[in-house]
Amino acid sequence: MKVSNLFSKTEKKEPKDEQSLNAKLLIKAGFIDKLSAGIYSYLPLGLKVIQNIENIVREELRKVKAEELLMPGLLPKHNWEKTGRWEIKEMYKLKEEDFGLGWTHEEIITPLAKKFLKSEKDFPKSIYQIQTKYRNEKRAKSGLLRGREFIMKDLYSFHLSEKDLDEYYKEVKIAYAEIFKRCGLKDHTYFTLAGGGAFTKGYSHEFQTITKAGEDTILICQKCGFAINTELKKDKCLKCASTDFREEKSIEVGNIFKLGTKFAEAFNFKINEEYVVMGCYGLGISRLLGAIVEVFNDENGIIFPKEVAPFDIYLIDINARKQANTFYNELKEKGYNVLFDDRDKSPGEKFNDADLLGIPYRIVISPKTKDAVEIKKREAKNIKLIKKTLILEQKLDSIKTL
RNA sequence: CGGGGCAUAGUGAAACGGCAUCACGAGUCUUUUGGGAAGAUUUAUUCCUGGUUCGAAUCCAGGUGCCCCGACCA
Numbered sequence: 345m346k347v348s349n350l351f352s353k354t355e356k357k358e359p360k361d362e363q364s365l366n367a368k369l370l371i372k373a374g375f376i377d378k379l380s381a382g383i384y385s386y387l388p389l390g391l392k393v394i395q396n397i398e399n400i401v402r403e404e405l406r407k408v409k410a411e412e413l414l415m416p417g418l419l420p421k422h423n424w425e426k427t428g429r430w431e432i433k434e435m436y437k438l439k440e441e442d443f444g445l446g447w448t449h450e451e452i453i454t455p456l457a458k459k460f461l462k463s464e465k466d467f468p469k470s471i472y473q474i475q476t477k478y479r480n481e482k483r484a485k486s487g488l489l490r491g492r493e494f495i496m497k498d499l500y501s502f503h504l505s506e507k508d509l510d511e512y513y514k515e516v517k518i519a520y521a522e523i524f525k526r527c528g529l530k531d532h533t534y535f536t537l538a539g540g541g542a543f544t545k546g547y548s549h550e551f552q553t554i555t556k557a558g559e560d561t562i563l564i565c566q567k568c569g570f571a572i573n574t575e576l577k578k579d580k581c582l583k584c585a586s587t588d589f590r591e592e593k594s595i596e597v598g599n600i601f602k603l604g605t606k607f608a609e610a611f612n613f614k615i616n617e618e619y620v621v622m623g624c625y626g627l628g629i630s631r632l633l634g635a636i637v638e639v640f641n642d643e644n645g646i647i648f649p650k651e652v653a654p655f656d657i658y659l660i661d662i663n664a665r666k667q668a669n670t671f672y673n674e675l676k677e678k679g680y681n682v683l684f685d686d687r688d689k690s691p692g693e694k695f696n697d698a699d700l701l702g703i704p705y706r707i708v709i710s711p712k713t714k715d716a717v718e719i720k721k722r723e724a725k726n727i728k729l730i731k732k733t734l735i736l737e738q739k740l741d742s743i744k745t746l
Numbered sequence: 747c748g749g750g751g752c753a754u755a756g757u758g759a760a761a762c763g764g765c766a767u768c769a770c771g772a773g774u775c776u777u778u779u780g781g782g783a784a785g786a787u788u789u790a791u792u793c794c795u796g797g798u799u800c801g802a803a804u805c806c807a808g809g810u811g812c813c814c815c816g817a818c819c820a
Binding site for chain 1: 819
C-alpha cells in the first residue's frame with residue numbers, strides 16, 4: 345500500500361472533542377472517525393487492525409472447536425419476552441415496532457441451538473459470531489472503550505452437564521489468554537473474578553487489562569496473580585488466601601459466564617428431560633483496539649504490537665524514490681505488509697506519520713544508504729544500518745541486531 | 747439519569763454589540779527535501795429556532811450535539 349493511495353489522512357492536531365488517549369490518537373492517525381458519541385467508523389487503517397484482532401480470535405477459537413456463524417442484529421421482541429429481558433434499559437428499541445437492536449444474543453442463539461442440537465450426539469457444541477452490538481449507554485465515553493455501537497465476539501457453548509461446561513470453560517479461558525498474549529497484552533491482562541451483571545446471578549470471570557483509562561478497579565493478589573474486581577469487595581485472595589493486594593484501574597476486554605440452565609429453561613431446551621447447560625464468552629474486539637492503544641503509545645503516537653499492526657513496515661525514501669519503489673516491491677514479494685510513503689512531503693513529516701501510525705518497523709532509503717537501509721523499531725531510539733539483502737533473506741523478527 | 751464545561755472553514759484557534767480573522771490541511775502553479783519547508787492563488791449559511799437591537803459569532807430564551815465527573819454497564 346502506498347500512502348498516496350490511502351483513503352484517510354493524518355491530522356496535525358488532536359480532535360478537540362475527544363479527551364481519551366485512544367480516540368485522540370486513532371482519530372489523529374486516521375484509523376477511526378467519530379459519527380456521534382460512542383459511534384465510530386473504522387477507516388481502512390483501523391479496519392485492518394480490527395481484522396487482525398478478529399483473525400487472532402478466529403484462530404484461537406478454532407482450537408477449542410468453536411464454529412462461526414452470524415445472527416441478525418435486528419431482533420424481535422418475542423424472544424426477549426421469554427426471558428424477561430425486553431425491558432432492560434440497555435436495549436435500543438424501535439419505536440412502534442416490536443424489534444430491538446442486539447446487545448447480546450442468548451435469546452437468539454438458544455432457540456436456534458434448540459432447532460439443531462436434538463440428541464446427545466450433538467453435544468457439546470460451541471458457536472460464536474463477530475458482530476456489531478448496540479447498547480444504549482447512558483454515557484458513552486473513553487473513545488472505543490465504551491461505545492453505543494461496538495464490535496464484539498460472542499461465543500456460546502451448550503453442554504449436557506455442569507461438569508462438561510466446567511471443562512470447556514477452562515479451555516476457553518486458555519484460548520482467551522492466548523488471544524490477549526498475541527495482541528501484546530499478556531503482561532497487562534489479568535484473569536479476574538467478578539459479578540454476573542445481567543447474565544447470571546453467580547460469579548463470572550473477566551479479563552482485565554491494566555490502564556488508567558479503565559473504568560473498573562481490580563485487586564491483584566501479589567502472591568499468585570489472581571485478581572478480583574472490587575465490585576465484589578473481598579478481603580482475601582480466593583485462590584491462595586493472601587491479603588497482599590495491588591489495586592489497579594483496568595478495562596474489561598473479555599468476560600466469561602456460566603449461564604447454567606437459565607436460558608434453556610426460558611426456551612424449554614431439554615435433552616433427555618434435562619435442561620441444557622450453557623456458557624457464554626464475550627470479547628470486545630473494538631474495545632480491544634482501544635485498550636491496545638491506551639497501553640502502547642508514547643508522545644509521538646501509537647506503538648502497535650506486531651500481530652495487530654496494520655502494516656509490518658513503514659517505508660520512507662529521501663531523494664531515492666526509484667530505489668525505494670524497487671525495494672517496496674521486493675519486500676512485498678517476500679510477504680511483508682509494507683506501507684510506502686511515496687508522498688512529496690518533507691522527511692520530517694513522514695517520520696512523524698510513521699511514528700503516529702505505530703507501525704513496528706520504519707525503513708529509510710536515501711542516496712546515503714547505498715546497498716543498505718536504515719531501519720528502526722517503532723519503540724527504539726537508535727537507527728540501524730542493515731543490508732537490503734539481509735532483510736530480504738530472513739524474517740525481520742529474526743535479525744538479532746535490531 | 748444527576749452535576750459541570752463547551753459549540754466559529756476539513757483540523758486547531760481569534761474576533762469590546764460594528765468589514766468574520768489567523769495557522770495548518772486540501773486544490774492549482776513554482777521552488778524545495780534527514781524530524782510537521784517557502785511563495786502565489788482558491789477554500790465559511792459562526793450548531794438550530796426564536797427574541798432584544800439601527801446592527802448579534804458576541805446579549806437573552808428554548809432546543810440539539812460533544813466532552814468531563816458521578817450513578818449504571820462488554
